[in-house]
Amino acid sequence: MNSANLINLAYIAAAILFILGLKMLGRQATARKGNALSAVGMLLAIVVTLLDHHVVSYTWIVAGLIAGTAIGVVCARAVKMTSMPEMVALLNGFGGLASLLVGWAEYGKIRAYGWDAYLAEFSGNPVFTGLVIFLTILIGGITFTGSVYAFAKLAGLVSGKPVRWAGQHTMNIAMLMVMAAAGVLFALTGSPQLALVAFTAFLVLSLILGWTFVMPIGGGDMPVVISLLNSLSGLAAAAAGFVIANNVLIVAGCLVGTSGVILTLIMCKAMNRTLVNVLFSGFGADAGGGSTEGAFQGELKPISPEDTFAVLEAARQVVFIPGYGMAVSQAQHVVRELAELLEQNGAEVRFAIHPVAGRMPGHMNVLLAEASVPYEQLVEMDSINPLMPQMDVAVVIGANDVVNPAAASDKSSPIYGMPIIKAHEARTCICLKRGKGTGFSGLENQLFLMPNTRMLYGDAKGTLQGVVAEFKALAAS
Amino acid sequence: MDLILLLFIFTLAAFLGFELIAKVPSQLHTPLMSGSNAISGITIVGAIIAAGVDDNSWLTTVLGTAAVVLATINVVGGYLVTDRMLGMFKKKDSGKETK
Structure with missing residues (x-):
């Protein structure tokens, strides 16, 4: 058998490994093994390519491989989970x-x-x-x-x-x-x-x-x-x-x-x-867009971390709804800590993940996984919405458009028709937000104006640490 | 190689890709994306051939070597970062040991 045939046979094997790897990446239990399998396929393809008869000089190839590997390893080790969208890009x-x-x-x-x-x-x-x-x-x-x-x-x-x-x-x-x-x-x-x-x-x-x-x-x-x-x-x-x-x-x-x-x-x-x-469409470039702002009146009602603690302490069913704001303030670890305290307090805790929350597909899942939130607690939008009216408290952490009820009710809204997590159907909704500005879409969020919504202003990490401290003080006393 | 055969392979691979990915749970979207991103570094095969070929042109060597470096970063960085992410996905039992 000549080397060209050998190389092509090895390429077939590499292709099989890629296909199996991708298939296994699609299931939680096998994902890590699938990724390794596909890496083996890649290694195989690289090694046999070195045997190609057109390849006569190895100096630059080896230099390139070494330099690339070094940079790749450093990048992969050093990157923070919150920076994953940048890394992938x-x-x-x-x-x-x-x-x-x-x-x-x-x-x-x-x-x-x-x-x-x-x-x-x-x-x-x-x-x-x-x-x-x-x-x-x-x-x-x-x-x-x-x-x-x-x-x-x-x-x-x-x-x-x-x-x-x-x-x-x-x-x-x-x-x-x-x-x-x-x-x-x-x-x-x-x-x-x-x-x-x-x-x-x-x-x-x-x-x-x-x-x-x-x-x-x-x-x-x-x-x-x-x-x-x-x-x-x-x-x-x-x-x-x-x-x-x-x-x-x-x-x-x-x-x-x-x-x-x-x-x-x-x-x-x-x-x-x-x-x-x-x-x-350049969505969000025409900021405001709120011709209907007169149609929906209400006021923003602030809440302190102490009162947030009081509300959460009494809750039996709590759902967290994270968005890009959680990534910005790196709040995922303190969120997990709060979730554990709530569970010890007898509450049932879920995390509702909107498919486009964050800056890349699955962004929130990665952050919560980094903070050791077990993936069984992560619930997809379609599963959580029917349960929403039974939720005592919905805690919205730096999410905005994905919980805006205008998407369901206001035909003039630019996001009309976008499926949302129905945070407004929970008995109480606490929204963590850095300040009073609008989100990336430039839309006023009707959720923030609803009677059962309270606004917890400030950096999400800081305010949640305040809530956690209250829980710990309770446990100590 | 016969060009029609290459197009044939491409078409079949496209359908296979759709079948493979169609029902992936949203939790795995990021690892799937970065894992498949690493696979797109397969262009390293072309880069190696370009860098190693002897056509007496410094341009081919420079371009090929740069391509090898970039594709290697793509491959190595992509697989490692995917593995790091997947290592963090935990079930309830194993997640509790920190308590």
Whole structure:
């Protein structure tokens, strides 16, 4: 058996490991093993690729592998759980850029060999290879700068607010059309000079487009953007697979691409919006939007940590509803401490998780898991809502739009139709909030004005520590 | 390799991907995303070939090496961080030992 066959057999084995790994990642009991299995598949693919007969020099490969491993290990160890959305965005960006560079290097190879020698040495069809090089650069470039911009937004390096200007979408579409034209020219032209010009054009434009495409999308829509970029990073790898005619890249990249698409659609559904609406509406840019504010009157009723303690102490059924604010104030550990004290006090405690709470899919689950909240206590939106009227107290921790009753009742509200956790149906609702401002959507939250709602102002971590202290004082006395 | 065959593989993989992920509980969305993110680092295979090929062009080597570094960060960082997250998901019994 020659080495090419051996390599391809190993790629099949790697693909099987990826598929099994992904399947096992979908269930709690097997998830960790599944991740390890997929890592073994990756190792196998890397090792056999070193045997490829085109690979003649190992110096730079080994140097690159060592440097990348060192950086990867440090990042993975050092990152805080609250910073996980940034981390995922950044890793996505690196994957996208790597695919872009693979496409670029292949073009470099074609220029170095000349088409005839290239086609004799590698397989392919000039038009097809040209088109997929274009696609790799296009998708990889958008993934890279889009992810970097998302990272900057999430890390607070740039404002999380949507950045919009007139003609923004027209400009993006114009760029896309110029790139498509350049791509076709690149694939069809016989002139190396013209090809180089076209290549440079779509390389530069793809990097600009990734940036301008994420700009108008607000911080609260990040779960959609992150999963979409994840999908794109897979598709970029698949496109690179077409460039170098490599099965394992196509299969693995495509699996990631489709899984990302599914997550993206789940996130859109959880907001009752279409993907087009999320990407192009610049939601929250038109702050206020409250033509109906006169229709709903009420006042904000503050509550102290001491009174919060009194309410919770008497409660038998308590549900916590966390949002991005919990991540910002790093309150997950003190929340868990409070939950345990409530359980010792005889209450039943649940955590209600909205699918788009936080800045990436599953963000709240990760934070609560970090604080050792057992996952049986985490309840999905559809399971908790029927139980809501039986809840004595609902504690909303830094969540806003996902508990806004206007989504269900106010047809003029921009978030009308979005499924919410019905915190307002609990007997008492305590909302933890940093200050009196509106959330990312710029909407006044009707929940805060309802008669059974009390506002606990201040940093969630600090105020909850106050409540916990009251419980401990009670236990000590 | 036959181009049609590559497209065929791509199509089948797309359907397989949809089937695999369709019913994942929302708790596992983040690990699923970062785990699949690590798989997208498979582009490292292309990067290795680009970095190791001998076409007498320094450009290919530079681009290939940079791609190897980035893809390795993606792969190593992605798998490790996913494992770290999954290690924190605990059942009720094991979660109580801190008490």
